[in-house]
Amino acid sequence: MNRFQSYSALVVDDDIESLECMSEYLNLEFSTVYRAVGAKEALGIILQKKPDIIFTDIQMPKNDGFSLVEKLFVNGIKTPVIIISAYDDKDKLLKAIKLGIMDYLVKPLDSKKLKDAMKLCYEKLKLSEKEILLEGNFLWNLEKSLLIKNKKALKLTQSEVKLLQILIKNIDIPIKDVDLFYYLWDYEQKEYSSKKLRNIIYKLRKKLNCDGLIENIYGGRYMINSPR
Numbered sequence: 001m002n003r004f005q006s007y008s009a010l011v012v013d014d015d016i017e018s019l020e021c022m023s024e025y026l027n028l029e030f031s032t033v034y035r036a037v038g039a040k041e042a043l044g045i046i047l048q049k050k051p052d053i054i055f056t057d058i059q060m061p062k063n064d065g066f067s068l069v070e071k072l073f074v075n076g077i078k079t080p081v082i083i084i085s086a087y088d089d090k091d092k093l094l095k096a097i098k099l100g101i102m103d104y105l106v107k108p109l110d111s112k113k114l115k116d117a118m119k120l121c122y123e124k125l126k127l128s129e130k131e132i133l134l135e136g137n138f139l140w141n142l143e144k145s146l147l148i149k150n151k152k153a154l155k156l157t158q159s160e161v162k163l164l165q166i167l168i169k170n171i172d173i174p175i176k177d178v179d180l181f182y183y184l185w186d187y188e189q190k191e192y193s194s195k196k197l198r199n200i201i202y203k204l205r206k207k208l209n210c211d212g213l214i215e216n217i218y219g220g221r222y223m224i225n226s227p228r
Contacts, residue, residue, distance in 0.1 A: 003122050008049070010030040012042040012068065013084075014057035018107075022055060022084075029118070039063035043071055051052045051079065058085040067103060078128075080121035084109065132168060135225060136210035138169050147208075159184055161206050167214065167224040174221035194220065 013019040036042035058065040103117035139148040
């Protein structure tokens, strides 16, 4: 089974022949392949169509491939990017690494290196479907309800796990303290106590050493933000 059959790709190149050639190849792998002649057109497609992987040439007029990636970063878009260049430039390779680009390939493309780069992108896409990056470089495993830091699962109480589950399920949405309380303790039919809830949040923050993970919102609400 083709691993990319449910994913889309975007090819960015100002050279029409290279653009068509690359698109033709990727059409055999991806469900949808978008094409853009230059960085400006590419950014519009990215914002509208949200492709899963981006393949971009580096040498383009006005805005090069690095400029495009920097704009994605500013807009908080973390789509995996593979840079393609006709030149083996070490300085640009180092810049690519700093920008978090998945791979830097030199033309003419080697099919094995291209496949390896695509595999890296696939692994990142699959990881993002199972884990959510949180403030403080914590990862939340959706399948196992585990909070991970530095590749180690942290030991949490049952109440702490339930608290994180509901906050992460509603990420970026403030939840009233009373709703959180009864989500955690409804089975015990306890009388509402804001102090009891605050105590759990305080202990969790202290355990994680990260005050910014769970945010207090005016009006007795709490929220977990998407990472900035």
